[in-house]
Amino acid sequence: MALFSSLTPVFIAIICVLIGIIMKKTNGEKEKPDTKSKHPSRPWVDEDLKDGTDHPLEEEEGDEEWQGLEENVAHVPFAGERYSEAEMIKRSQTFYELLNKRRSVRFLSDEPVPREVIDNVIRTAGTAPSGAHTEPWTFVVVQDPDLKHKIREIVEEEEEINYKKRMGDRWVNDLKRLRTNWIKEYLDTAPYLILIFKQVYGRLPNGKKKTHYYNEISVSIACGILLAALQNAGLYTVTSTPLNCGPQLRVLLQRPANEKLLLLLPVGYPKKDATVPALTRKPLEDIMVLM
Numbered sequence: 001m002a003l004f005s006s007l008t009p010v011f012i013a014i015i016c017v018l019i020g021i022i023m024k025k026t027n028g029e030k031e032k033p034d035t036k037s038k039h040p041s042r043p044w045v046d047e048d049l050k051d052g053t054d055h056p057l058e059e060e061e062g063d064e065e066w067q068g069l070e071e072n073v074a075h076v077p078f079a080g081e082r083y084s085e086a087e088m089i090k091r092s093q094t095f096y097e098l099l100n101k102r103r104s105v106r107f108l109s110d111e112p113v114p115r116e117v118i119d120n121v122i123r124t125a126g127t128a129p130s131g132a133h134t135e136p137w138t139f140v141v142v143q144d145p146d147l148k149h150k151i152r153e154i155v156e157e158e159e160e161i162n163y164k165k166r167m168g169d170r171w172v173n174d175l176k177r178l179r180t181n182w183i184k185e186y187l188d189t190a191p192y193l194i195l196i197f198k199q200v201y202g203r204l205p206n207g208k209k210k211t212h213y214y215n216e217i218s219v220s221i222a223c224g225i226l227l228a229a230l231q232n233a234g235l236y237t238v239t240s241t242p243l244n245c246g247p248q249l250r251v252l253l254q255r256p257a258n259e260k261l262l263l264l265l266p267v268g269y270p271k272k273d274a275t276v277p278a279l280t281r282k283p284l285e286d287i288m289v290l291m
Contacts, residue, residue, distance in 0.1 A: 098232065099231055100281070101231070102227065102228075103276045104237075104239060104276065105236040105238055105270050105274055105276060106186055106274075107185075107186070107270060107271045107273070107274035108186045108189050108190040108266055108267075108269065108270060108274075109269045109270065109271045109272075110189045110191060110268070111191070111269050112191055113191045113192060113267065113268055113269070117233050117235070118192055118194075118267070120233070121226060121229035121230055121233055121235075122141070124225060124226070125222045125223070125225050125226035125229060126139075126222065127225065128224075128225050129218065129221060130213075130215075130218035130221075130222075131212065131214035131215070131217075131218055132211075134210075134212045134213060134218070136198055136199040136200075136212035136218055136219060137196060137197070137198065137218070137219045137222050138196075138197040138199060139194055139196055139197075140194070140195040140196075140197065140253050140255070141194055142192065142193040142195065142253075143191065143192050145188075147252075148187055148188055148190075148193055149188055150252060151187055151252065151264075152184055152188055154242075154248045154249060155240075155242045155245050155249075155264075156183065158243065158248075159242070159243070161244070184240075186238065186266040186268075187266055189266075189268070189271075190237075190266035190267055190268040191268045192266075192267045192268065193264065193265070193266050193267070194226070194237075194265040194267055195249065195261060195263075195264050195265075196219060196223055196262050196265070197219075197250075197255060197260060197261055197262065198215050198216060198219040198260055198262045199212055200215055200259075200260055201215075201258050202258070209258075216262075219262055223239075223262070227239070227265075230265075230267060234269075235267055236267075236268065237265040237266055237267050237268075238265075239263060239265065240263065240265065241262075241263060241264070242261065242264050249261055
């Protein structure tokens, strides 16, 4: 009994320490959400615009399953164009000067554009490289006035919410100097709208999913080539990523579930009174590192 009495203070001390540790841990867990809430929120991003390249397909596909590609692709002789150094410098300078005139134009005329030109620039975009040559792109060309207006209604409705709620003050303030807003008149006036969809996967002859490697990067390269082709043809556009509109536009345009909207380009000639922001581009020394 005397031994128990002498140990009682020790037991009490141990219990107090344990209670203190438990309470500290509990309080720490309660404080964690508050700590996180103090960090500035990341800009809101549309799910369709997130890169799904690294997302594995469902188990039914299997890593070793045949992807529907030829086992042995024939190789043919290749002879590329070869220019003199002087001609190379001249051509590269001329092409730079052409592309340096490219501007994002939001005031587009309804003047008709030859359909053959649109066919040719999309053919050009289709020459882009792609992962395992899967060509994971779909270019939807809209010229019907009623369909263009429905697209505008969907985009403007969501864009107003984006500007007022989703994008955040920093994003909206950064856009003020460019005088942009959710009103997209060019979606009605441009003679063509080109909607570029990335195919996040394809379909095998047996109906199972087919992997589209680097689909995001591949389609982005195709979009860059398309912009250069439009500039070369004397046509203008503004790169538009209609946030939160992808699912609605897929339904409207009757596109399959494996396609996600990446970019929307209104295409046409500038209006006679069109204006653009007086922007400058970074000099070469700020964008190139020579090692």
